Amino acid sequence: MRRDDDSPLSLPESGGGNVAGPQSGRGTSVLGIERGLVRRLLDTLGDPPFSVILWDGHPVEPVPSDPIARVHIRDRGAFYRLLRHPDLHFGDDYAAGRIEVEGDLAELLTVVDLTRQQRHGAGGGRPGLTSRLYRARRNTLAGSRENIHHHYDLGNEFYALWLDEDMLYTCAYFEDPQMGLEAAQRAKMDHVARKLRLEPGQTVVEAGCGWGSLARHLAREFGVTVKAFNISTEQIAYAREQVRAEGLEDRVQFIQDDYRNVTGTYDAFVSVGMLEHVGTDHYRELGGVIDRVLSEGGRALVHSIGRNRPIGPMNPWIERRIFPGAYPPALSETTEIFEPYNFSIQDVENLRLHYALTLEHWLQRYNAHEEEVRRRFGEKFVRAWRLYLSGSIAAFRSGSLQLFQLVFSRPTDNELPWTRHYLYPGAGG
Template sequence: MEKDIQKKKTLTLSMPALVEGGYNADIPQAPARVSVLDRWMARKLMDLLGDPPLSFVLWNIEEISSSAAKPMARVHFHDSEALHHLLINPALHFGDLYSVGRIEIEGELVRFLETAYRAAASSPKYRKLKKAQTRLFNRPRLNRPADSRDNIHHHYDIGNDFYERWLDREAMQYTCAYFPSPDLTLEQAQRAKMDHICRKLQLKPGDRVVEAGGGWGGFARHMAKNYGARVRSYNISRQQVLYARARSVADGLERNVEYVEEDYRKMTGEYDVFVSVGMLEHVGRSHYRELGDVIHRCLAPHGRGLIHSIGRNKHEPMNAWIEKRIFPGAYPPTLREMMDIFETHEFSVLDVENLRLHYAKTLERWLARFERHAKDIEASYDSAFTRAWRLYLAGSIAGFTTGSLQLFQIVFSHGTNNDVPWSRAHLYRDS
């Protein structure tokens, strides 16, 4: 019963919530008349995107395309209002219109999104519109402790069974995997990611590890089981913490792994290792120095640290629809922005690696598994929720393949610590 209540509280992607927000899912059954204004809006939208190799199909089957190239996908609009919404704010409204079925894509969804992303990025008109809309309307939610709990609850507490359907079966890793060989299974690649991070941290038996944002606890268990570390993992998702504790007991690791349901700002104690995998995206730029203070307070003088985060090559806010519907309060930083974590306390950055294409491949594996379970997911939630998550996963693939998103791993230590590796040889030895 409690799980059902939690779902109902968090499903802002459900059909009723979207309809309440103005996205009526009632599509006309018969083709309606297309006006001169409708045609103008379709051509204006095409021009705004820089005339990409796409075709717009209106609700009377009329097709509008301004590119000489053969369209690689067709965008079907079911009504005039959907076209109007999209022209006003494409970044915000496309996701909801697609979710309720008022826009359909004929063609491969990821390829369509890649084409749209590249076109928008190279269009001066679209960039100007996006800049104005960001300044006027895009106000990311705050990341104070209470806000962070709400933001994390929105995304992670929608049912562990949902994530179990498409994440790896062993560790439930909801972060970028590592593919030293492209033919690895998702489980193998996630295990390789965890080992890759442990090698970067030169993890050894007895190390005291503090983890910020532990997910479903798989990485903490991996460090304890395979490297002999003693791990304390902080997380504010109630459902994830309960899951992690149960798995730890089942694996007989409860003496070496502690899951703390608390904000990272409340970390206490001294540790040999600080690690954060996929949590920085939720911290917010205004709290980076605060995170640096926490690390400085907790990391022993000889300690090592690693932060693994989605990022960007230049400053840009989170996509408006993703920030509203999927990841409230999220922000992917640039490397320069991440330095605010380290500079105040003069941490030394020892290693930086970009795993952008590894994340694209990870997402491809997730999306394939998601599609295999799509009917079950729709039965448990509804069609709007399923379509929204399909779009989110496909759009994330396109974000990484087109270079608008990056995946940074940064290794660091105190600036006075001379016990650091001379080379990177330790990164590539056998586990």
């Protein structure tokens, strides 16, 4: 057995799970002590409705009746890594198959998230030493390129397997929870357009345009001209191809550059799902960009994952393995975008449950295409992304993460709609 040298717990040299019999774990044997540790951990989690099965193939007792999932810890190394830093190592060992989950992974993670919130508040209370020392990768111009490349340049084909047909990789807006993902993504684009009060002939700048669907949708459906920025090579290539195919080149321009290099003046600024990658150190700079390019009567909308309060970095496994440089801000942290420029917040909407539902659609499609993902990226990748999607569902369901849409304008602009009725053209009488 590999000695886990970093472990703060003293680990005997001898005794592996495979040599101990089923009963050996109940006494003072090494495995027995380890079972006791799991039991204590489960007790502090409030005796959650899942069972844990150690590497000897036996569950830690008592086993809950009707468990929602069974968590298999396949070897002792995974066990001690999990004790030391669960937020990082659960992910790595799940991806490597050293931890396996039978049952509903998203539901399991939701239960764990909820339990933590009940114990400590969102995100498990104040950030521990590890996360306080931990620093997200810096989003300098060069750093941003590297961070964005890591996630978004996995290949358009990969994302096409499980995103909607318009390739929107942000929270959809379900006017009704029963509507399909395609319709909900279109409804999101319409909702954003309405919030921006776009009129034909107006100009829009988009910071972080993904595969370009919002830019094309706004030009096609709302008659505006859009300049859209993105630093991802693969996304920009796809966006340009689509805009040519649709014959919208005269009204949509895709620019492969950082949002900080935006020039010109526009009637609307929009950014959907970019703020998570900006980093709080750069919010003031982002606000300065908006201040520089927004016309006097202009409207701005920022759509971003967020949190109820600042509690340090995101889940470290997600941040390291999936989304380098990502950070979901609390509303209080976003003020650096607005206050230095005297922007006036008009509207904040929290669409948290819409993101949980969006992710459920994505996970379902992802699972249906698992074989293709495996062929291209291998088993570890398949498992890592399954965990990432499931964990994200859990975070939005449990309230660890929020989805904020913020609308703001110049402080002296009095050309404001009287009410928000205009956002709900289909509301019944």
